[in-house]
Amino acid sequence: MNTIIYPLNTGYIRLDKGAYITPGDGYGMEVEVPTWAFFVTDGKEKLLVDTGMSETKSADWHHKGSHQPEGFRIDEQLGKLGVKPEEIDAVFFTHLHWDHCSNMKLFSNAQFYVHEKELAFARDPHLLYHKSYESxxxxxxxxxxxxxxxxxxxxxxxxxxxxLFPTPGHCPGHQSVEVKTDQGTYIIAGDAVFADENMKPDHHRNLPFTPMGRYVNVFEMFSSMETIFDRADHILTGHGMGVSFTNVYP
Ligand SMILES: [Zn+2]
Structure with a gap:
């Protein structure tokens, strides 16, 4: 097996660290985080996990100050690897928040995989989560x-x-993607493990990891994180700086 994972940065989101990433620590601190999609291939199949965020005007509407630099759109990032959108066989969506599924229609020959509960919620989002989706x-x-x-x-x-396996909590139908490689099991966790800080112990609450601050169900979010930590040799987060450690995994 010679599976390779390429992280693709589709732009930057601005958010409140305490509200989103580390509850109890960093309220009022604005941070900028990358927004990852992933190209996965064994040399034959060409697969994507998520299609990333939208252009700057729309991104700014969702989260003030968020932006997509020139050349960061999903097809532009894939182009740097010599891959055209129409070559993609399948896209696996961790969820349908605006920063994970923009521009999906560029992938004209791909099959799109999504969890049933996520699609239902995204088509009729609760008022509290309107702006996480597009509606x-x-x-x-x-x-x-x-x-x-x-x-x-x-x-x-x-x-x-x-x-694919269910990891609800951040949203109702979140799922994560397990990728087997020669160097062990990678979990592309989407926003079930949001950023690097979420992989570290939470000393405030005496927990082995740090559950994020944005969710629809805190208990589901917690057990989804436990499942991911159990299954993974390596975790690739949805918005962590650590993903950019290398251009290709393993
Ligand atoms: Zn996200």
Whole structure:
């Protein structure tokens, strides 16, 4: 097996560290975090996990000050690897928040995999989470409007190196992607493990890791993190600086 994972930075989100990443520490501190999508290939299949965030005007509407630099759009980042959008066979969505599924229609030959609960929630988001999605209720046409999905409703083995598994909590239908490589199991965790800080012990609450501050169900979020830490040899976060440690994994 010669599976390779390329992290693709699709832009930067500005958020409050205490509110989003480390509850109890860093309230009022604005930070900027990268927004990762991942290209996964065994040399034959060309696969994506998420399609990343939207352009600056829309990003700024979601989270003031967020921006997508020139050349960071998902197809532009893939282009740097010599991959065209129409070559992608499948896209696995961790979830359908605006910063994970923008520009999906560029992938004209891909099958789109999403968890059943996530699609249902994204099509009719609760008022509290309106701006995490894009919704006609807010006068915004979401990127998944009219798209046909492959629906997943539990653990799903796609092939001999990719398995999707449910990791709800951050949102109702979040899932993570297990990738088997020669160097062990990588979990592309999406926002179930948001940033580097979330992998460190939480000394305030005496916990082995730090649950993030933004969720729809705190108990599900906690057990999803436990599952990920159990299954993973290596974790790739949705918004951590640490992902940029190298251009290619393993
Ligand atoms: Zn995100």
């Amino acid at each position: 006609k209720k807010l006068g915004v046409v979401p990127p998944f409007d009219g798209v046909e999905f492959q629906i997943v409703d539990g653990e799903f083995k796609y092939n001999n190196f990719i398995t």
